[in-house]
Amino acid sequence: MTLAAELKTVGDFAAFLLGQFAAVSAGLSCRTERLDICMGRTTLLLDDTQMTRLKNLARAQGRTMTDLINVFIAEGLAARATPKSEKVLTLPVFDMGPPRVNLADREALEAIME
Secondary structure (H helix, E strand, O other): OOHHHHOOOHHHHHHHHHHHOOOOOOEEEEOOOOHHHEEEEOOOOOOHHHHHHHHHHHHHHOOOHHHHHHHHHHHHHHHHOOOOOOOOOOOOOOOOOOOOOOOOOHHHHHHHHO
């Protein structure tokens, strides 16, 4: 069975990769002298079955394994992100009529509160 047949979504494979992920080494890999084109570099430890499935999928899609893994991880992390609530709290508004006392008049306020 192929990877595409076994996994229903790319997110499924991303979740698998995140589960199998083990950082053996970390550093920066710069392909040019420009510092803005540096990528993080790490090592993934995959079992033979998953490696074969990943290679087959990359070959079938004409993409690199790195490209597929980046997509899978991005989608897996996006799926796990908790969305912020867009619900806006609305408080009730009541018409209380005109004020019975001038709020700027301290003596009138004290008199009404007694």
